[in-house]
Amino acid sequence: GSLAFGSKPATAGPAQASPPADAPWSQSIGAGVVDRPYGRPADTEASVIRRNVPWLTASAESSVSFSPLQDLHGIITPNGLFFERHHAGRPDIDPAQHKLMIHGLVERPLLLTMKDILRFPQITRIHFIECPANGGMNWRAAQMNSLQFSHGMVSCAEWTGVRLSTLLEEVGVKKEAKWAMVEGADGAHMNRSLPLDKCLDDCLVVYAQNGEALRPEQGYPLRLVVPGWEGNVNIKWLRRIKLGDKPWHSREETSKYTDLMPDGTSRGFTWLIDAKSVITFPCPEKPLDGPGLYEIRGLAWTGSGKIRRVDVSMDGGVNWQTARLHEPVLSKALTKFTLPWRWDGRPALVASRVIDETGYVQPTIAELRKQRGSNSIYHNNSIQTWQVKSDGSVFNVQLA
Amino acid sequence: GSLAFGSKPATAGPAQASPPADAPWSQSIGAGVVDRPYGRPADTEASVIRRNVPWLTASAESSVSFSPLQDLHGIITPNGLFFERHHAGRPDIDPAQHKLMIHGLVERPLLLTMKDILRFPQITRIHFIECPANGGMNWRAAQMNSLQFSHGMVSCAEWTGVRLSTLLEEVGVKKEAKWAMVEGADGAHMNRSLPLDKCLDDCLVVYAQNGEALRPEQGYPLRLVVPGWEGNVNIKWLRRIKLGDKPWHSREETSKYTDLMPDGTSRGFTWLIDAKSVITFPCPEKPLDGPGLYEIRGLAWTGSGKIRRVDVSMDGGVNWQTARLHEPVLSKALTKFTLPWRWDGRPALVASRVIDETGYVQPTIAELRKQRGSNSIYHNNSIQTWQVKSDGSVFNVQLA
């Protein structure tokens, strides 16, 4: 058969070759190699983009955009869709001019060019980064009817660079040093304090993301990756590391990124991303198409190491079944889980609950509120419940 | 200090704050979030692109482009830089019209839409794909003075889709079936024969690559991944799978993708990618910058499973040292290795040799030629030697 799905080419094949099997693109020649020396997605995928909530922030330069988790698969976030969080917009840095200074309580302060940094022993790791405000809009009540906008401030990539501990060995840490101040070259000169122990444990100073150079939005040419800790400390456009004996209490760790409790006290230095999971199918953007057999799909992550188990409930938490974890299950990386589900067409409340390798169990929003009220903005790692209606539509809800 | 590296902003800080520390991008505000809803690399990375050898093929539509391995890090190839090999150009397919037919020696022939395919149980795997002609230009002699052009027809991605075995269970394989014919929807209607055992073992029918939908160049909306087997059988734009009792001997497995031996016989159905490795730094594109301590970096891969060991020689194979393998070491995926090297500034011949989990050892080009002569085009998995001259420049050479 050689008739086209669409328009019939002038030289179409014999009429008897029915029904049509060839589409127009099968009966013509396409663009050659290097038509796009650097590729891009199909035009028909134009809806799969980072999106923002325009009413949320005063300006796009101090704002956030969300990854379209509803259209992603696997554990790698492609660089074009990695969520963004800027405090003074995206600087477009000339890597030939960019330098990293390491100083303070060190033996041998250094000024490193990108060329210098590329020579140090390399390390490659797959890690998620999550903004601790991910899901923040749902602290008070279910607000965003969308997976992208309720959970899209988490992404995961393969990072390559040098261990921060290697750089710190090279400068020589003085024994009074207990903290590091890390600072970006953006207009915000974004800076945070980190305990030296974490710096020496698993922090990475990276220049590559999923194989290629970091994207400008992700800190090109250099960023810090602090595995498992809140996004804000993963300083982008990294230009300076200073060792000291005490924390700095910068604006980003006092006015912001502190968690206000119902009694009026606030928690500071809450860096850890606690275990969290979410069902990515079904979700508000991806409803069900009539009763039948489906595969529940989701992602789990924890700043404490590896995922041990994920359970899924279809009845709002009355009963749970353990889902299948997909390999590779990597430390401080997104982990994929699935569970088959034969949907009978009746209303359902689907939710997932992760347990990480420390035994920590993802809490309900009610449990979290009992401890923290609903004004702490950050670190909402509660179980996400999706309401499935009998027409297959899906809504973001919370349970009493 | 607040003077700019470049031009001094009108409101620049006090003169005493010298020497300059702030670049212009640190004293201004950058583009906001969703400035690029789908991102792209920094403008300063414009040289990091897929490239072709214009004199190699009659037209770019039946041709190849090479990944810039010299600028990549880690084991994931970003989608924009994954190598291309087309036989009739890149079809731009409407996924709403694309269908997969599975028929032949089956109980229940099926016609599946993309929506149907997305419902099947998902699987995600990281695998390399290599064109068996990668390095083909070096069979006779060292020809391409470049890592990109000598080894750039290999890339590695995280693929998501459905196991081919799941689809074959769903259609019901008749017991006479021994082979599958897999066919693309491109103008070439590219088709190859695969033994049923491989289909049932680890083949994947995938729609996503590194998280997002496949790129058009990589088979959007659907491709076959045949882990560890030569690129050509990983049919892109997959539209049909037919089961039969014998192979098809299509043009792509007779006229092409057969290996001509010195005695005039040819080997057909040589699917396996044998273990191969290459040093990615230094390489012709990335020379050394004077004597000193360097890190040799490279990639190894094998169609037979996991990498067991990689050895590196600096003296043309007289002596070897075992390199460090970087986690994760995944089956039929690129594996990264490194080894520190203090270069004394004297001429050197650096080379890597991989051993895979079957015990197979990567051969020299001389060993390969002894068996296969130099007209077999495909499957040149020989050890790559780079000559380092005392000025640090690097050349592609072969040893007698």
Place this chain on the structure above:
Amino acid sequence: AEPGSFGYGRVASPAQIAGWDIDVRGEDGAGLPPGKGTVDRGADVYAEQCAACHGTFGEGEGRFPKLVGGVGSLRDERPEPTVGSYWPFAPTLWDYINRAMPMSAPHTLSADDVYALTAYILSLNDLVPNEFVADRNSLPKVKMRNRDNFIWTDPRPDTMAKPCMNNCVNAADVRLSSTAEGRDLTPRTTGPLDTMQSK
């Protein structure tokens, strides 16, 4: 290994370090440079460079942050954390203005102007008198209202859920406490970027 084993890069000179070393510690003001600024001078600079976004008296324009107010609100249903109600350390204010403001030309103010702006914003919040002169000595001594209400060690895990598998709650008790349905807060997730502004 010994410091300098790799030997890459250049040792940073004291002059280079002085040019880069902009950070100021909140608790003790370590890093504050010489210089000073009055509330009055702050008011002038503020009117010129800051008021457009933060409001003439720090009340905020549009959705730009308020720099005053919210005192006593931290236990309310809608708390208002500001410099006056929330910030624990005055030197942090100097540091942040110096590194990040004004938003479109960050880190372009002189040390004196940053001192003056700090003095002005503190005075707007009634944290210092009108005669206050901000400098490296005076700033660390300013007593901030919320100074003692931060816990700097993370008390998590603060939930102890047990992973019950069956009949974990009474099915009849399962009910929605809220739904995002019909709230009209969510931008679209197909087609071009949404520009929705209001709720």
Place this chain on the structure above:
Amino acid sequence: AEPGSFGYGRVASPAQIAGWDIDVRGEDGAGLPPGKGTVDRGADVYAEQCAACHGTFGEGEGRFPKLVGGVGSLRDERPEPTVGSYWPFAPTLWDYINRAMPMSAPHTLSADDVYALTAYILSLNDLVPNEFVADRNSLPKVKMRNRDNFIWTDPRPDTMAKPCMNNCVNAADVRLSSTAEGRDLTPRTTGPLDTMQSK
């Protein structure tokens, strides 16, 4: 699981299958459709649709593939594999022309024209007489020159290198057999795409 357990998609009807099922097996011609074509008719279609790329007599234009020649060359230093010298099965020629040619409008020829082109190319290669009529019966019987020279089972691994670690070869014997230096075959790898055409 049983066939149809998931139940997704639609069972393909015989008519649908007939419309998609274009493959032809090389060895026995299974899948060849009804129809036929002569060498003469083939010459006409070829002149119109193929000669621009493959040359009037199959000799190839520019770098487009030759369709004739190379007979007896397979053991030479520069072998020329073509339909005449290399291809093992004639039905594969029908299949390939049908699915992939002419390059700019693939799979648009009638079955009769594909038969005719197949006959013509075989005759250019002296594999069939001028009176040859190609059809589903005649094509599988054409004896191709290289038919018996393919080994269809992979004899690899065909090298048995031992991973020697020290003094593996005599250092004095290490010498270059070739270098890519100065050969001027390599496109540039920085800046815009290279357009180099000649060597």
